[in-house]
Amino acid sequence: MENFINLQHNIVYSCSDQNIMSTEHYFPEHALGIMLSGDAQYYTNEGTFVMKAGGICLMRRNHLFRKMKTLGENGDPIALISLFLDQKALHEYAREHHIFKQDAYQGLPMINLSGNVFLKAFFNSLTPYIDHPGKLSAKLAELKTSEAIELLLQTGGILNNFLFDFQEPHKIDLEAYMNHNYKFNIPVSSFAKLTGRSLSTFKRDFTRIFGTTPEKWLQHKRLEQAHYLISKKNQRPSEVYLEVGFENLSHFSFAFKKLFGQAPTKLAAQQW
The missing domain is CATH 2.60.120.810 (Jelly Rolls)
Incomplete structure (x- = not known):
């Protein structure tokens, strides 16, 4: 506590x-x-x-x-x-x-x-x-x-x-910023501020660039990175979920299985 x-x-x-x-x-x-x-x-x-x-x-x-x-x-x-x-x-x-x-x-x-x-x-x-x-x-x-x-x-x-240096975040390259920082598990409103946008402008720009909502894109991107780390780098799910931006292992495992059709522990077992 x-x-x-x-x-x-x-x-x-x-x-x-x-x-x-x-x-x-x-x-x-x-x-x-x-x-x-x-x-x-x-x-x-x-x-x-x-x-x-x-x-x-x-x-x-x-x-x-x-x-x-x-x-x-x-x-x-x-x-x-x-x-x-x-x-x-x-x-x-x-x-x-x-x-x-x-x-x-x-x-x-x-x-x-x-x-x-x-x-x-x-x-x-x-x-x-x-x-x-x-x-x-x-x-x-x-x-x-x-x-x-x-x-x-x-x-x-x-x-x-x-x-x-009192400068506030200005409107920056959204695509480059998100691809560089997607692992950080912060609210979408915080991503909006850090890219120099209001929340509504951020969501509109995001959908135009990525073709989906920030929430869906972030989860998919994080799960893809987790799959890579488990399958190619032989990392364990318990080592990966925090690194890619999930708050707890059970939610990560559920989302991973839903996307890839198998639990991350099963994928990890295939690598050993």
Whole structure:
């Protein structure tokens, strides 16, 4: 079971005692987080990022990723604190500090900041609020958010560009984007936003390009990839279903058999 505590509107503590957890989503705001215990692997189209206890990561908004979390070596729960740097706070910071418009950010969507002792101390200052969430007032959260921005900017490099590129997703090549990102199990409305479209425009453009609805195309595409991984790469159904964007094994097995006429376990057995 996973528990969430909203320490404030943009500061969240989460903790789970499940052995393995997998979630797929994108953040509409930048997220700065520390892994308090447990391990996490973040998979993106640009590569994999591993976080262990004490690891700190900055994640860029509007990027898709799959998160796989496991308990620590001693069975420690999966626990982390996340601080979301919303656009309103960043706009206000930029105005107060005379930071001008930035070019479009072209770097990695996840940046490893685990070695930053000042950010570690910053998160240490938030941990007492886990047991006393009512003590973290809106004013304190505002100050903490400004402190986090200041600490990030002190690291130098490309973070100025990372934080203050305020461009929203524009209308991009829908066919290329979907063929590149179909494995991510997010709502169709999120795909619409990430391709710079309203939901109605996304569905209309999608049907024109692919000749079917997004829901039907996504399931068929994911099942075709699963068939390839099982039949050609000798992967097991239990290894495949999350990778191709299904939430649970039973739904995956049912849909697979309906499309291909045999259960994925039977196909897998033929390969061994």
